[in-house]
Amino acid sequence: MLLSLAMVLAIKRRSARLRRSISYAYHALSRYNIRSININEMAFHSDRQCVDNCRMDRRSLSKLCYLLTTRGKLKGNRNISINELVIYFLHIIAHNVKNRVLKRQTARSGETISRHFHLVLNSILRLHNILLKKPEPIPENYTDDRWKWFKVQGCLGALDGTYINVNVPANDKPRYRTRKGEIATNVLxxxxxxxxxxxxxxxxxxxxxxxxxxRNAISRRNDLKIPQGN
Structure with missing residues (x-):
């Protein structure tokens, strides 16, 4: 009697473990399918979709992924690929997408998305020598009318400030409020x-x-250096 009862309990426990394993595998497969479908729709379905979501076509995306891998030291893992890391990063900065929104689309936690975002950001910063070009003087025979007033000897380009909207704590909002009433940071x-x-x-x-x-750009430690034109 006791032996039969023990066998029944063992079978029930084994069945419960098996059901949990099947359930976990099912949910893991569902998350994988969601991510695969989402990535394909965001970038790999067509160039238009890729530009809409990442602000670049598929060819440029492949080049950026290659640069980040070879020069930016970006690495994927068994849970996420290089392409997925870069696509999510570009989608966030292109559309100001919040973590709580993207985690529903990608079936990932907000902490994971934030960590992956900073991984790609650090790799992007390692490419500053490639992405930030050295200025060259504007030639006198330059045909673009937008730069006709800059055809002076040694002119290297133009500078301007722009506002980028940001989210800041309530007590910091007065400092970040622009003359147009928006909460933004001033970027030169x-x-x-x-x-x-x-x-x-x-x-x-x-x-x-x-x-x-x-004035701050000129006087700070890593100041704005104006190279001498020809």
Whole structure:
């Protein structure tokens, strides 16, 4: 009698473990399918979808992934590929997507998304020598009318400030409020005629004037250096 009861209990426990294993495998497979479908729809279905979601076509995306792997030291793992890391990163910065939104789309936790975002960001920063081009003087025979006023000897490009909306604590909002009433950070950028950035200074509050940001860019430790043109 006792032996029969023990056998029944053992069979029930084994059946319960088997059901849990099957359930876990089913949910894991479901998450994998969700991620695969999501990645294909975001980037690999067509160039148009890739541009809409990542702001670049599939060819440019492949080049960026290659650079991040070979020069940026970005590594994937068995749970996420390089392509998936980069696509999620580009989607976040292109559309200001929040973690709580993306975690539903990707079946991942917010902590995982945040950690992966910073992995790609660190790899991007390692490519600054490649992505930030050295300026070259604008030639006198340059045909673009937008730069006709810059055809002076030694002109290397143009600089301007722009506002980028940010989320800050309530007690910091007055400092980040722009003259248009938006909560933003004032970013100084310097670019060449073909829109290649040669200098970027982020971090200033939206209430700061452009002149103040420029003075800080020139006087800070890693200051804005103006190369001599030809």
């Amino acid at each position: 950028g310097v670019c060449t005629p073909n829109m290649q950035f040669t200098y970027v200074l982020p971090g200033w509050e939206g209430s700061a004037a452009d002149g103040r940001v420029l």
